[in-house]
Amino acid sequence: MxxxxxxxxxxxxxxxxxxxxxxxxxxxxxxxxxxxxxYDEVLHDVAQRTEHAGSLGKTDIAALVVWKRLSAQTRWVTALMSLPDTHVRAITERAVTAVRDSTIPRNEAARTGRGIIAELPGFRSGDALASAVLTAAAPHRMAxxxxxxxxxxxxxxxxxxxxxxxxxxxxxxxxxxxxxxxxxxxxxxxxxxxxxxxxxxxxxxxxxxxxx
Structure with a gap:
């Protein structure tokens, strides 16, 4: 067990x-x-875009901030928006790949994906938005x-x-x-x-x- x-x-x-x-x-x-x-249409839309793109960009993350009803008037938002979208997608692409890896247990995939997403501003601590991003990346596996x-x-x-x-x-x-x-x-x-x-x-x- x-x-x-x-x-x-x-x-x-x-x-x-x-x-x-x-x-x-x-x-x-x-x-x-x-x-x-x-209510969850935003999450579903982001998940569909992620399915096709294999990554999440700044627009996707911004949509999830609204979906989670988090404050956007914080320093990390400014730092994130100041990054090139290609840089954000390079990181989220690795996280998407990690949480979709069905060759490893779900908890290990989640831990790996969470560690990768922590490279972005605002994702180092706290799991609410990070978990939303990872769930959009693998909606049938993450939560x-x-x-x-x-x-x-x-x-x-x-x-x-x-x-x-x-x-x-x-x-x-x-x-x-x-x-x-x-x-x-x-x-x-x-x-x-x-x-x-x-x-x-x-x-x-x-x-x-x-x-x-």
Whole structure:
């Protein structure tokens, strides 16, 4: 059985994951009911462009900033916009390749991609925007992380610390949830879980700005 580096193995951890599904399933249903089906169009558009281009440019990242409802009035935005788009794409192309590499486990691909994207201004710390970029790069494999997701994990008793490598550990944790979900988890993706966690972490509130 696979476990994260931050959570206990054995039946206790498996039971914790199974219990989490009692919250995730109705949370996902509420998310689909209460959030506009058009809300994620920006993410889908960026993902489609990334599929064809194999990289993300400054325009794609700017769109994801709006999608995540982050502040653009920060120094890192100025630094990022001052770079040539070719430079940004050279870095994101490597990250795209990393997270799409199906020859390695999802958590390792996530950790590698996260390390690469950290070369860009604004991506050295925090995982909210970085996870959005990586999810746009591999929407069927990666998932989004933000403070609402963290709050939900804390509420469910699933430990995820902010120490370096968090995004890779987060993806492993989602794999653990899928592994222990049984029949209720059939057909779920990591992205489905992150939306359920997002809704759980916001107590059903409408989407609001997420911390980087």
């Amino acid at each position: 696979k476990t994260t580096t931050e959570t206990p193995g054995g039946e206790e951890f498996a039971a914790l994951c199974r219990h989490a599904w009692d919250t995730l399933i109705p949370a996902r249903a509420s998310y689909l009911t209460d959030v506009s089906p058009h 989004v992380y933000d403070r609402r997701v963290q709050h939900a994990l804390d509420t469910l008793g699933l430990t995820l610390t902010p120490t370096p490598g968090r995004y890779g550990r987060y993806m492993q944790l989602l794999d653990d949830l899928l592994e222990h979900g049984g029949a209720p988890a059939d057909g779920w993706t990591a992205r489905d879980i992150d939306t359920a966690l997002y809704w759980t972490g916001g107590s059903g509130d409408p989407p609001h700005p997420a911390a980087p």
